[in-house]
Amino acid sequence: MLPLLLRWLVLDATWHGTSADCQAHDGACWAFIAAKLRFILFAFYPVELQWRPSLVCLLLGGLLAVTAMPRVWRRELVISWPIVILLCWLLMAGLPGSARVSSNQWGGLPVTLLVWTICFALSIPLAVLLSLARRSKMRALRLLTIGYIEFMRAIPMVAILYFATLILPMALPAGLSLDKMPRAMIMISLFWTAYIAEVVRGGLQAVPLGQEEAASSLGLGYWRMMRLVILPQALRVVIPGFVNQAVGFLLATSLLAVIGVVDVLNAAKAAATDPNWLGFYKEAFLIVAVLYFAIGYGGSRYSHWLERRLAPPR
Template sequence: MTAASPRLLTTLRTGLFGTRANTLVTVATLLLLSQTLPPLFRWAVLDATFSGNATSCTREGACWAFVTAKLRFILFAFYPPALQWRPSLVILLLAAILTASALPRLWGRTLLIAWPLTILACWLLMQGAFTSTPVASNQWGGLPVTLFVWAVCFAAATPIAVLLALARRSTLGGFRTFSVLYIELMRGTPMVAILYVAMLILPMALPDALSLDKMLRAIVMITLFWAAYIAEVIRAGLQAIPSGQHEAATALGLGYWRTQRLVILPQALRIVIPGMVNLAIGFLLATSLLAVIGIFDLLNAARASAADPQWLGFYNEAYLVVAVVYFVICFGASRYSRWLENKLTAGARRP
């Protein structure tokens, strides 16, 4: 037993049974788990069907044969099966750029250039550009669409949000008024309404010669919508910076933009890391609303897979697969947020 083991046991004992309230909560949780875990294990393992067809499955246990048969559809929806290497490559590219963006040592101009290049490559891959078999956006769906919309909209909304947050704190009345009206209007509008605007109103507002794809219209409106929420989180970080930081930068002869870029924004963004990650997780889950305008995200593809007449009704298994995917992404994001916050805080305290 290592030296850390006694401390861990002491922490667990104190946290679980340290007070009367903790003891009651622990006992109640154990009772709840004893009532729910055995039936769940029986449904998921003991009575489950792991191979065969729909007639082989019983309603008493899980039908994992359905997951095996429909996993490709859940992940890629109506994308042509022979070309599914393209959305698979899109997932890998997005995972690579997100991983690179998560490492502070890679932050810099190269990463800023890599983002638009990666987005363009993903779009061309999904479209089937430079090949004899182009794929319309109506056939896109599943996990690549969820990750693509989420990553593109959040990445594009963040710089817009920074400008909105700075404008809301500006001494210039026109910029401040515009920022306040924009943020409050967007935050007071449901995302479903924003998607309907992208689907129905935006095409009528565009010139006849300009026709945007449905996916592009959704990305543009979601980006503008999310920017309002991110702006408020960033504004909270800006307000937390002491005024002495501004005064010291001014005394050194730094202009407004250099002060913001070199002094204020790095500190403000470090403060709001937990809030930004919390928004990112919420936005990822909100991509399921794309179903209202006919875009098959991961959740909608799973729902459609269980509506197949050959596999009708296996919604529990389909939603469980989606839940696992969402949980892995969201849990990883939350752990990364804690790691990054600790790393940046330690760097700030280092003399």
């Protein structure tokens, strides 16, 4: 297969020209990627304002890169997350400035990164609280938590998105309206929380009971014990589970297409429907696959490094 693949990718490929030039050859049409790359990355966002989604991608990438360094895990980092997220949202909306951009025009890579980052960041603290509630000695709280987790894990994400689009607007108070993007992000965060809570619960069960007894004997209250003793050990254990869920959630953002949100995968699909470049789906999907693989593989290697970095001394 490798010689045939090399021939299609490189030797017989068309690197520049028009659609007619590509159809005259049997190889890949990289001229299509050169012509439609801006649309694949930013979809229907106004061309004259595309510096805004470009800056959003840089800000989110920088935030994730800084967060990945253990030496900067301080209170200032927690404060910087909502500030950067708010700034990215304002940039995508065309603020500050006179040219407002509706969320219906958002699309491509910035939407994928924005939805993924915000929903995953909201899900983690909620999941920690949910996992602690599931282990609570209060029977009513424990049963409610179990019911919520099992219910969310028993329905597909597509149903959650349809609920955010069709049912949630009717449940809002009169006079209050939300765009489909915030509605979808709220429901996705609640949906992902159930999955991450089970990962965190596995980490809590892996911490020996003696750790909790030792912390109690030192006079630590429940919340101080969890913050200083139990959760640091539990979260270190579930790093591979976190990364696995994060990569899976990144790929799941492509389901936003069912409610009309154009992520990077659906932007690539739409690019191949252009009458001037009709049918070059293989090239479009290949570019997006490389992008997904780079993020997923990078996260996998980072998790291995972080496991070694945080491993307790033996």
